[in-house]
Amino acid sequence: MSALFNLVGTNSLDGDHAMLQRWYADHVHLLMRFAGLHHAQLMQRSDVVPGLAAPALAAPSPATHPATHTSAPQYLCLYEFASAQAFAEFEASPERANAPKLGRPDWMATGIHIVLRQQYTRQVVQRNLQAPHSGTPRLLQLHSFSLPAVASSAEQLDAERWLQGGMHQALLEPHAQQLSLLHRKPATPALPTATAPAAAAPTGSEYLALLSHSAKPRQGHALDLIASAQTDHYGLPACTAQTHWQAAYQPLAAWRR
Numbered sequence: 001m002s003a004l005f006n007l008v009g010t011n012s013l014d015g016d017h018a019m020l021q022r023w024y025a026d027h028v029h030l031l032m033r034f035a036g037l038h039h040a041q042l043m044q045r046s047d048v049v050p051g052l053a054a055p056a057l058a059a060p061s062p063a064t065h066p067a068t069h070t071s072a073p074q075y076l077c078l079y080e081f082a083s084a085q086a087f088a089e090f091e092a093s094p095e096r097a098n099a100p101k102l103g104r105p106d107w108m109a110t111g112i113h114i115v116l117r118q119q120y121t122r123q124v125v126q127r128n129l130q131a132p133h134s135g136t137p138r139l140l141q142l143h144s145f146s147l148p149a150v151a152s153s154a155e156q157l158d159a160e161r162w163l164q165g166g167m168h169q170a171l172l173e174p175h176a177q178q179l180s181l182l183h184r185k186p187a188t189p190a191l192p193t194a195t196a197p198a199a200a201a202p203t204g205s206e207y208l209a210l211l212s213h214s215a216k217p218r219q220g221h222a223l224d225l226i227a228s229a230q231t232d233h234y235g236l237p238a239c240t241a242q243t244h245w246q247a248a249y250q251p252l253a254a255w256r257r
Helices: 017-031 084-091 094-101 105-110 153-170 225-229
Strands: 004-012 037-045 075-081 112-127 139-148 176-184 204-213 242-256
Touching (some): 084 112
Antiparallel strands (some): 037 075
């Protein structure tokens, strides 16, 4: 069975980043009691300034945020579950139910804001075998984007070819180690009823690209699979992609079963 990844994004509302990181240490330790949770990694956006709070924004989306690094959550925690079934069992587990009880209630209400919670499956992992592979990357670059729905299998293959071209180009960057591409399908619309009209059809698929580096990349450079794919030598872009957010993150902690 394929692993399922739960991505949770949070912002600090009071600027007490030490408190937020301490809360995460206890929080993830409690969640790791669930047998189906195999790995978790906490990362902090590389431009976060200690003592600086983030505005209480809604979840990042192309409709509410510009596609810049500042629209990305200050913290991301990526949880890896054994399967979609394991994640479903986790959602109803005592570990999940007890997690909100951890921490001071006053700080939980005013110190932390969860802005993102999305589930993905792994589509592909590509490694640059010529790059040095230390145990822990120095930097992670993330790019959240979506591709529109396609009408035929031929168009789907062409879009995947174009996306693979972007991955290949991104791994040519100095110190680039590995690129993981995660995928999530849009929710299936509910059937129409007498009181609720038919929902809009799914508009495509969302992706999350994670590029690990053995050293910090050049200043000002951001992972952009869409821009990278524009240099594809095998043809023009097969579709129009849309960026949700992109940013660089520093790994802070990891838990593994």
